[in-house]
Amino acid sequence: MARTWTRLHEHLGCPPGPLTFDMVRQATADNLEESDDLDWKEMLPQPPRDGRWNEFAKDVAAMANTRGGLIIFGVQDKTTVLTGIAPDEVNRQQYAQWIRNHVQPYLPDLDIFELTDGTKTVLVVDVPASEMAPHFVYGGAARDKEQQTAVVPYRDNDHTAWMAEHQIERAYRDRFARVGRAEEEIQRHIVCTTQTITAHAYAPSAWFLAVSRPQRPLPRGAYTMNRDAAREVLEAAKTRARLLHARELVPGPLVGMGPDIRLNPRPGLRRWVCNNLQSPMNREIITELHYDGTVVMAANLSFIREGGAELPGKDDGLRVSERLVTACCYDFIATAQEHQRKLRLDSSLQLTALIISPGKPRAMAPLTSTWGDGAETEPPYTRRPHHLQPAHTVLSPAAADEEGRSSADELCTDLMSQFGL
Structure with missing residues (x-):
């Protein structure tokens, strides 16, 4: 179930309620910058590279490990131009499968939905702050197809960083x-x-x-x-x-x-x-x-x-x-x-x-x-x-x-x- 209070609500001065396409359009027109709880993406999520590493899973886990937020596809991240996505190319079931395969512990509360004005469409991934953080992202190592690597991403302002050992320890203490x-x-x-x-x-x-x-x-x-x-x-x-x-x-x-x-x-x-x-x-x-x-x-x-x-x-x-x-x-x-x-x-x-x-x-x-x-x-x-x-x-x-x-x-x-x- 989508959250009713997000970075867009705060920026636009809207009361709590469902996110709408008009809110996305106004935020992009205002050139709302990315932050730790807002990530603009122009292209739809892509399949795991060589079947091993999944960038979409990394982005979702980073949001969940920080304080939650929105990943909105169909907006250029540098210019915030609302380009939209092709609705017939959206595969929500596949996206959910990537999360299940590459993120541990599992994120059960993820909400993926589309917003449209009839002309343009955006895909919204609403990631709640997870009570089960830290979430690891698993993928294959580049040099050895049999070897699995695991990292813990998090949002640092407008980009993704990787937790150090002491940060992971703190995240576990916070969970307990x-x-x-x-x-x-x-x-x-x-x-x-x-x-x-x-x-x-x-x-x-x-x-x-x-x-x-x-x-x-x-x-x-x-x-x-x-x-x-x-x-x-x-x-x-x-x-x-x-x-x-x-x-x-x-x-x-x-x-x-x-x-x-x-x-x-x-x-x-x-x-x-x-x-x-x-x-x-x-x-x-x-x-x-x-x-x-x-x-x-x-x-x-x-x-x-x-x-x-x-x-x-x-x-x-x-x-x-x-x-x-x-x-x-x-x-x-x-x-x-x-x-x-x-x-x-x-x-x-x-x-x-x-x-x-x-x-x-x-x-x-x-x-x-x-x-x-x-x-x-x-x-x-x-x-x-x-x-x-x-x-x-x-x-x-x-x-x-x-x-x-x-x-x-x-x-x-x-x-x-x-x-x-």
């Missing part, structure tokens, strides 16, 4: 630090939500708790979601969850929250918050949509309607329905996807889900059905753990429904398998 910070942020959301649940829980209960965080969150102040946008995300997520989970047998959090609460998100700290903890007429639910792209969802798995079965006794396990956990995973994935698309995030999502017993940990009893839509019971062979390990997965930008479905199933399986199911 980013991963550590991401895990710390996810854990912070888990701790904060657990404290909220513990403060409101009136009876022992098991809770589904999940956090989705983009690997490249939106910077603070880059976007402020309004109430209508938050409501649209929740409505779209409810529809998407039903499409993903065709065999839904129990309602998930987006339905269980109730229409009055769901349709009226309340402001929080750089986020919109939907919860019914103050008046839990239905299952207790928490859903948070953060401005930076983070999503938090929690649901009471032990909710029992008044007049139903008795609450578990002192020695009974807290009941955890496999169907309900599945519905929670699908609602969570759908919400994360819709929030990602609303914010036009071009980053993969890190997803963490767990089942907790807030306050004093208690044994949790799994419920499942052997006969599909039959009644759920606790099989005699299952375990009753007091603690479950978190389940983790990653969802790519603008993921297709099949990938969302697979991610939801993966989270559910990883959670429920810890009960011996």
Whole structure:
């Protein structure tokens, strides 16, 4: 998914939004110079030289290793004359294959698209700053066809340079630090939500708790979601969850929250918050949509309607329905996807889900059905753990429904398998 704020937006004074041909034309007319995040190219990407070295892969990796940027084909780099390219010669599939073959680690978020005014066409390669930097470019050595060389390019103002050993070392340290910070942020959301649940829980209960965080969150102040946008995300997520989970047998959090609460998100700290903890007429639910792209969802798995079965006794396990956990995973994935698309995030999502017993940990009893839509019971062979390990997965930008479905199933399986199911 293309970014909505680039060097061209900054130069032209345009608000965040899709890049257009008119923006490219105006930037070239203004003789906008190349920089570390803008590279003009007159000719389309060329095949690897002698089947070994690929200049296009080098240019893309250099952008990803620096801070991301645009490579625009169809513009002379010295004069910024808009010459255009021949659209019928563009082979995006081939370009993507060159990147897969010559750049490691793989760059999953690359966006390649054409812009035209009907007369002239340019090819835009939008390269996001990579969380997995440094990226190496591999190619064959000139003197020995069997020998492979690997270099780490980066953008130095308007040209490409090669990282020295100490720069590569620093790049690796930065990558590991980013991963550590991401895990710390996810854990912070888990701790904060657990404290909220513990403060409101009136009876022992098991809770589904999940956090989705983009690997490249939106910077603070880059976007402020309004109430209508938050409501649209929740409505779209409810529809998407039903499409993903065709065999839904129990309602998930987006339905269980109730229409009055769901349709009226309340402001929080750089986020919109939907919860019914103050008046839990239905299952207790928490859903948070953060401005930076983070999503938090929690649901009471032990909710029992008044007049139903008795609450578990002192020695009974807290009941955890496999169907309900599945519905929670699908609602969570759908919400994360819709929030990602609303914010036009071009980053993969890190997803963490767990089942907790807030306050004093208690044994949790799994419920499942052997006969599909039959009644759920606790099989005699299952375990009753007091603690479950978190389940983790990653969802790519603008993921297709099949990938969302697979991610939801993966989270559910990883959670429920810890009960011996």
